[in-house]
Amino acid sequence: MSEHEPLRLVVLISGSGSNLQALIDAQSAPGSPFRIAAVISNRLDAFGLERARRHAIPTAVLDHRDYPSREDYDTALGALIDRFTPGLVALAGFMRILTPELVARYRGRMLNIHPSLLPKYRGLHTHARAIEAGEREHGASVHFVTAELDGGPVVLQARVPVRPDDTPECLAARVLAREHRLYPLAVRWFAEGRLKLADDGAPRLDDQPLETPWLLED
Numbered sequence: 001m002s003e004h005e006p007l008r009l010v011v012l013i014s015g016s017g018s019n020l021q022a023l024i025d026a027q028s029a030p031g032s033p034f035r036i037a038a039v040i041s042n043r044l045d046a047f048g049l050e051r052a053r054r055h056a057i058p059t060a061v062l063d064h065r066d067y068p069s070r071e072d073y074d075t076a077l078g079a080l081i082d083r084f085t086p087g088l089v090a091l092a093g094f095m096r097i098l099t100p101e102l103v104a105r106y107r108g109r110m111l112n113i114h115p116s117l118l119p120k121y122r123g124l125h126t127h128a129r130a131i132e133a134g135e136r137e138h139g140a141s142v143h144f145v146t147a148e149l150d151g152g153p154v155v156l157q158a159r160v161p162v163r164p165d166d167t168p169e170c171l172a173a174r175v176l177a178r179e180h181r182l183y184p185l186a187v188r189w190f191a192e193g194r195l196k197l198a199d200d201g202a203p204r205l206d207d208q209p210l211e212t213p214w215l216l217e218d
């Protein structure tokens with residue numbers, strides 16, 4: 001058992017929430033250093049909300065269509081997140097661009113998972129773009145969130161081969177399976193105090209600069 005209170009984690013989703021499920025499964029392990037305090041979605045129909053409810057995790061929906069501007073939405077989102085007093089905010093398929101103000105509010109305590117080997121293929125349709133470019137290798141990355149879209153310092157990655165007959169769908173499934181191992185590991189390291197963002201903006205693992213992302217092996 002951890003001698004400390006588990007870190008309070010708020011997870012932001014927009015869709016299926018399979019990465020959320022991986023975090024839910026990980027928090028059930030004995031002595032988990034984190035606990036999901038809330039799941040917030042910008043979409044009422046996100047299946048991840050159902051996943052959270054099944055585990056009695058508090059949920060909230062904040063629909064971006066109810067706000068006149070991105071700034072107004074993110075102000076409300078920040079206030080909602082703060083109600084759950086998180087030690088860490090995890091973006092898990094939260095398909096919104098965040099304002100610099102919201103990102104600054106959670107500097108060093110907001111992670112994102114992205115389905116590519118960053119800095120390659122920021123943004124959308126990463127699997128199709130990797131296939132189109134003839135990549136032999138693709139993967140997923142966990143990074144601290146900064147104001148630059150998918151541009152914050154990468155802390156962990158997992159690689160998968162791209163096969164000659166891959167479609168974007170089957171490549172996505174292979175990457176997603178790795179994401180489900182990657183994200184709980186990153187969150188656990190953060191919760192254990194092993195993973196940090198230093199004042200100079202560089203990530204550190206076990207008090208050592210993480211000059212290249214830590215690579216999850218098979």
Ligand code: GAR
Binds near residue numbers: 014015123176
């Ligand atoms: C995941 O592949 C995640 O990496 C991606 O959305 C999917 C969400 O799946 N995120 C992004 O593309 C963010 N730029 P999930 O809802 O099943 O976890």
